Amino acid sequence: MRRFVFLAACGIAHSAHAEVPLPAEGVWRFPASNGSGLTLDVRDRTVGIGLYTYDEDGDSVWYSGAGQLVDGVLDTDLSLYRETAPGVVEAVGAPREFRLTFSDSTHATLSFDGTNNIATEHLAFGADYMSGWTPQGLPAHALPDLRGHWLFATRPSEAMGLSSAYDVEFAVSSVSEDGRTALFRSIDYPVDGRPDALRTYEMRCAPFEASTRCDLVAGILPVESGDVPRLVGSFDPRDLSPNRAAGTDEFGDVFGFRIPADVQAAPQPGIWQIVGRNGSGMTLDVRENGAAVGLFSYDAEGNATWSLAQGPIVQNTLAATLTAFSGGSCLACEQQDPEAQTVTRALSLQFVSATRALLVIDNADPITLVLLPYGTGYVQSPMENDPLEIDFGPHPVPRLSGRWAFTQSDVATQREPDAGVALDFIDHEVTPADDGVHAARISARAADIARGLVPEPFNEQRSLDCGTFGGAAVATCEMFYRAVEDSEIDDPPAFESHAVGDLSDLSGTRYIGTGTGGLDATVWGFQLPTASDTP
Structure with a gap:
């Protein structure tokens, strides 16, 4: 298995093997281990991993690596790093075996360092989930609110097959009284050549026959002869995350991407590297209503540390409080909730572009960050x-x-x-x-x-x-x-x-x-x- 120094200035050779769905990028949590989590940076088939948790003494530690997603399984090694001298970062101990098996885009089980079947799920931060929607036993948080601007595109199964793309603005949502059906309807657009007609899109999520799915349908109102509603794609509701959807139609795969409301503050989620500082950096998860930051570095003794911040991006800048935690339990230990350290730091993160940013902590000199270029040639x-x-x-x-x-x-x-x-x-x-x-x-x-x-x-x-x-x-x-x-x-x-x-x-x-x-x-x-x- 390939090993990857987290946030190091190196690339990973691209090797593609895709299945729908893809895991949702961003922050994942462990429901049974409060205070620990994952950040996944999904670049097609290559996935960067940051695992933040605690050691047996309750001190915060983080592991990192990257691997290829094959048939819904991410199997690689993660390493714990230590700063042995100023600017010198080395792996500590043997690599830990890491395996994520995805049941859908937002749920997986983890095997890590001898501990198996740890449930993990995509964190529902920053998104409004349909609380009344529970068909066929799916959890109430399974369906994110899709209102906003989306781009859906098809990927035909044939290598040179025709593609299509659909630009959709979901404006209205509703849930049936019994919580069995959720409906998202788009803005109605005038149709060229038919001034009295409107084009509309609907995403209807409900039990269909023996399965529960969400169908995206395009149609024209009023209906005339020859106006047949077109099925754009069918999606498993568990494969709808706040920023991306994965589904199929009769010709191949269909993907949806949420277009941020504030284009000028649209940094790329994922793993960011501190320029010129090997082994330190930041993970970034961006949602419609805010962003979450994980800052990974070392203390004065060279031990790995991590701290978290969350807040809205206003005028290209995230201003938030950076908090470190301690006293939590390791993944194989008896559950113990961590405590936030009383000393916090002020974080200011200014995005110069989608892939460049300036980080200021407690009014210190700015630190330059760049999106780590890996996973794509x-x-x-x-x-x-x-x-x-x-x-x-x-x-x-x-x-x-x-x-x-x-x-x-x-x-x-x-x-x-x-x-x-x-x-x-x-x-x-x-x-x-x-x-x-x-x-x-x-x-x-x-x-x-x-x-x-x-x-x-x-x-x-x-x-x-x-x-x-x-x-x-x-x-x-x-x-x-x-x-x-x-x-x-x-x-x-x-x-x-x-x-x-x-x-x-x-x-x-x-x-x-x-x-x-x-x-x-x-x-x-x-x-x-x-x-x-x-x-």
Whole structure:
């Protein structure tokens, strides 16, 4: 098994083997061990792990590692680290065996260091759960409130199958009196060409025949001849987490991603590294109404310590109280609740971008943090002329190969949304430009089937280019678009810029940009997990 030094500046080779569902990223808790928990950083099939708990003396300790998710099982080793000298971090003792077996996206059992069958579940912090919904014995907290802006995208089972994407704003929710059915209904959008008609989406969760599931259905009101409601996807309610959904339709897999309400404060959840400080860092879980931070470091004697903070992100900054705990029980010990230390610290976490942040504790000098680049192949050819490179170091370019879903709609306009597009990025190259600046081009071929167009074999091309264009002082990534009317065309139209974003808002699994050509709405992109038969 591969070992991984938590928060160290190293990468993990990408190996994909996917099954639906994926585990929900973020904070997980142990119902039987109050005060201990997990943070999972899910990057497609690679999952980073931070386990915070206590030793036999009740002192706080944390273990870390990463592994590949195979058939719903995450099996790897975790290590405990100690700072043996200033800036020197070494593993202490033998690696501990770690195994998480997922029953769904939000529930799993843990085997760790000889202790088996420890129940763990995704923590429901920051989300409003439907308290009255208990069909077929599912726990009342099983269904998160889905109201808000979502992007759903399909991943066909065939390698070159057509994809579709659906931009949905759930605005209304209701639960039946007997708690057997939950309904989420979207804003109704006018339909082009039919001024009296409305397009609507519904997520209905209820017992269907022998199973309990949630069906996402798209339809048009009023119904006319030929208007048939379309089943977008079916989801197990336990595979609906506050930020992501995993389901299926008749052609393959369907994934949903929540688009944050405050785009300007949308840092990437996961594992963050303190620049230049091996073995120390931060875990971050971001939800609709706030964020949770776990800070992992060492005390004066070099022993591993951890502390926690939680609060809302306001104007790109999280201001909260950082609290350490002690006196809790280890996972194999008799349960004993920990106590919060009376001495707390003030934490200020300012997000410069989706992948860069400044941390200030008790008014000390700022500490630079960057999202740890692992789990997705990164091109080690950083952009030049990056004004933040002095403080944060060079920013690597993620390899974006695979399927992505993009949307550029503004649901606040009450217009029929741009249904988005799912792109297959198939080529990747890094080349030096004429001025010596590295540029990355990832070419895509896609079918704009949202408009009902069937390509022969494709009817459009898009690419995402990252570089310092036109002598700009910041490294940007631009989405370019070109229509292809005929596959044998000799001189196709030039690419036109469709969206532009800062390179540091491109994390390898998510993209934030702004539309061009007069369309200044935010462009969002999410990477769809790799198909199980993809090498």
